[in-house]
Structures are given as structure tokens and as C-alpha cells.
Amino acid sequence: MRNPPRLAVAGVTGAVGQEFLRILEQRCFPFESLKLLASARSAGKKIDFLGKTYRVEELGPDSFDDVDLALFSAGGSISKKFAPIAAERGCVVVDNSSAFRMDPNVPLVVPEVNPEDIEKHRGIIANPNCSTIIMNVPVWPLHRAARVVRCVVSTYQAASGAGAAAMRELEEQAHQWARGEAITSEIFKRQYIWNLFSHNSKIDPATGYNEEETKMLRETRKIFGDESIRVTATCVRVPVLRAHCESINLTFERPLSEEEARKVLADAPGVSLVDDREHNLHPEPLLASGKDDVFVGRIRRDLSQDEGYGLDLFVAGDQIRKGAALNAIQIAERLLS
Ligand SMILES: NC(=O)c1ccc[n+]([C@@H]2O[C@H](COP(=O)([O-])OP(=O)(O)OC[C@H]3O[C@@H](n4cnc5c(N)ncnc54)[C@H](OP(=O)(O)O)[C@@H]3O)[C@@H](O)[C@H]2O)c1
Numbered sequence: 001m002r003n004p005p006r007l008a009v010a011g012v013t014g015a016v017g018q019e020f021l022r023i024l025e026q027r028c029f030p031f032e033s034l035k036l037l038a039s040a041r042s043a044g045k046k047i048d049f050l051g052k053t054y055r056v057e058e059l060g061p062d063s064f065d066d067v068d069l070a071l072f073s074a075g076g077s078i079s080k081k082f083a084p085i086a087a088e089r090g091c092v093v094v095d096n097s098s099a100f101r102m103d104p105n106v107p108l109v110v111p112e113v114n115p116e117d118i119e120k121h122r123g124i125i126a127n128p129n130c131s132t133i134i135m136n137v138p139v140w141p142l143h144r145a146a147r148v149v150r151c152v153v154s155t156y157q158a159a160s161g162a163g164a165a166a167m168r169e170l171e172e173q174a175h176q177w178a179r180g181e182a183i184t185s186e187i188f189k190r191q192y193i194w195n196l197f198s199h200n201s202k203i204d205p206a207t208g209y210n211e212e213e214t215k216m217l218r219e220t221r222k223i224f225g226d227e228s229i230r231v232t233a234t235c236v237r238v239p240v241l242r243a244h245c246e247s248i249n250l251t252f253e254r255p256l257s258e259e260e261a262r263k264v265l266a267d268a269p270g271v272s273l274v275d276d277r278e279h280n281l282h283p284e285p286l287l288a289s290g291k292d293d294v295f296v297g298r299i300r301r302d303l304s305q306d307e308g309y310g311l312d313l314f315v316a317g318d319q320i321r322k323g324a325a326l327n328a329i330q331i332a333e334r335l336l337s
Pocket residue numbers: 010011012013014015016017037038039040041042043059072073074075076078096097098128129130160161162163164165319320323324
């Protein structure tokens with residue numbers, strides 16, 4: 001690939017797209033030229049970036065003729081339609097949507113876990129689901145230490161995971177409540193402020209699992225390269241603006257003491273420990289917001305399992321960042337290295 005690449009950001013006006021720009025700037029990501037793409041609704045809109053004013057262009061089949069690397073976050077149907085066109089024209093796509101994640105010809109990558117899979121790409125590399133990334137970053141080093149045979153995870157997912165409009169809706173409901181007005185809802189079709197509810201993805205009538213929960217199982221197996229790991233998830237939206245939390249319960253094949261687990265996590269890339277029992281300080285969305293690492297705390301032996309075979313964790317991670325834009329840019333950095 002040409003280095004520095006001619007770069008495009010598709011979906012630049014969205015929650016993930018805006019984060020792409022912030023991270024490109026923060027990490028001094030090299031590029032020769034930059035194209036900002038979104039829907040016809042945003043075409044012509046001006047965006048200032050690194051001292052230059054860019055005009056947003058409508059994403060179309062010719063958008064990638066002069067692009068070497070494209071960061072996609074414009075939704076699954078747009079990725080399905082345009083990522084193969086871009087790849088055919090020699091552009092490498094790092095895609096944030098779910099469109100290609102389970103395609104056997106497309107690597108699904110968390111750089112802290114399976115960076116070697118990047119090399120297998122044929123023009124498209126998939127970024128995993130945000131809840132999956134946030135779980136995988138701390139679980140992977142424990143899996144390597146003692147092999148996780150089963151993982152029970154419950155998520156506490158922020159509005160930002162559903163995009164910029166969902167964040168605006170939660171803020172608007174807070175204003176409506178404060179003004180004593182009736183609460184309105186377009187996106188989640190229910191009151192979100194002061195409430196929580198089962199994740200808003202489709203439920204499989206046969207299994208009862210929603211799509212987010214199924215992704216956490218399937219994607220973890222693909223990323224870990226371990227079809228035998230058992231994962232069961234319950235995914236819930238909570239009225240938090242940004243950053244997901246997860247309660248994670250693990251069962252190991254080999255015993256791993258709490259002290260050993262703590263040491264493994266302290267040394268793990270992309271993980272920060274916040275585990276202060278005395279002051280009850282543990283991972284929180286406000287702590288994780290805007291940060292790169294996944295924060296891990298409440299590390300404790302699961303007393304319901306044989307000693308050394310079970311562990312509980314509570315984690316928080318900024319899912320627009322590590323769960324989406326940052327993970328994709330880390331993949332792109334490895335492509336260029
Ligand atoms: N939010 C997260 O935490 C997160 C995490 C992981 C993965 N993802 C995935 O990333 C993608 C974007 O998510 P988001 O949260 O950033 O959503 P969002 O805030 O709703 O932004 C969507 C973006 O896609 C663009 N877009 C929509 N329709 C388009 C079209 N027909 N042609 C070109 N561009 C179009 C929008 O442009 P306009 O402004 O012009 O409409 C906007 O830039 C989704 O696939 C999502 O599943 C999101």
C-alpha cells in the first residue's frame with residue numbers, strides 16, 4: 001500500500017466518523033490526502049480538520065478511485081454495497097459494521113488479540129462489535145493464561161453505541177424531564193432516561209438471544225480462533241451517554257489464582273486496572289469516556305466455583321473509541337507498519 005496512504009473516512013458525520021477524525025489527529029496518523037464521505041444529506045457540509053477545511057462528499061461507487069485506505073462507519077448496508085467496490089479498485093477497507101465480520105474470507109481483528117490475521121486480508125478487514133472488543137481485550141490474556149472454557153457476560157450499554165442520534169435523544173429526554181414535559185422518543189420508542197431495557201437489536205425467536213448477544217459469542221470464537229469457548233451474554237441499554245460496562249464471569253480449564261489473574265491483567269496491553277476495594281473505586285463509564293484502554297476492576301474469585309477455576313470482573317470501555325474508531329485505526333496502523 002502507498003505510504004502515507006490516500007485516506008477516506010466513510011460516515012464521517014456520525015458518532016464513529018467524528019471519533020475517527022479525533023484519533024487520526026491525536027495519533028498523527030499519516031496520510032497523503034483525505035476524503036470525507038457521508039450521505040447526500042451531508043454533501044457539501046464543511047469540516048475543519050488539521051488546519052484545513054474539507055467538504056463532505058456523497059459516498060458513491062467512484063468515491064474510492066483515488067483512495068488507498070478507507071475507514072468505513074456508514075452502516076451495514078452501505079458497507080455491503082461499497083466496501084467490495086472499494087476493494088476491487090485496490091483500496092483496503094477497515095469496516096466498522098457487522099456486514100463482513102463472519103465472512104470466512106474477511107479477518108476480524110482486535111490488535112491486542114489476533115494482529116496476525118490482518119495479513120490474511122483480501123481488501124476488507126472487519127472491526128468487531130463494540131461489546132465484543134471491550135470483553136475480548138481483558139479476557140484474551142486470561143484465556144492465554146488458563147484457557148477460558150465459559151464466559152457469562154452482562155452488558156450495560158451506552159446510548160452512543162446506537163449512534164449520534166441516540167445520544168441526542170437521551171440528552172433531549174433529560175431536558176424534557178427537567179422541564180416537566182412529556183418524554184418523546186424516535187429511536188428507542190420508549191423512555192430511556194431513568195430506565196434501562198433489553199438491547200434494541202432483533203431477537204431470534206428460536207433461541208431468545210438478541211443479535212448483540214449472538215455477536216458476542218460468534219465473534220469471540222472467530223477472534224480467539226477457538227470454536228469451543230462458550231459465551232452467554234445478556235445485553236442491556238442503560239441511560240449512559242458514552243462508554244459500555246460489562247460484568248464478566250469466567251470459568252477456566254486450569255486453575256488461576258486471583259493474584260495471578262491480577263498480574264496477567266496488569267501486564268496486558270490495552271488494559272488499565274481500577275480496583276480499589278478500600279475506596280470502592282472501580283470502572284465507570286465516565287472514567288472510561290474518551291480513553292483508549294479498557295478499565296478492569298472488581299477482580300475477585302468466583303466463590304461459587306472450585307478455587308482457582310472461576311473469576312469475576314467488571315469492565316468499562318469507550319465503545320466509540322476502543323469499540324470502534326480506535327480499534328480500526330490501530331488495524332490501519334499495523335497495515336502501514
Ligand atoms: N457507535 C458505536 O459505538 C459503534 C461501535 C461499533 C460499530 N459501529 C458501527 O459503525 C457504523 C456507524 O455507527 P455510528 O454510531 O457512527 O452511526 P451514526 O452516528 O448514525 O452515523 C452514521 C453515519 O453513516 C452515514 N450514512 C448514513 N447513510 C448513508 C448513506 N446512504 N450513504 C453514505 N453515508 C451514510 C451518516 O451520514 P449522514 O450524517 O449524512 O446521514 C453518518 O455519517 C454502524 O455500522 C455501527 O454499527 C458503531
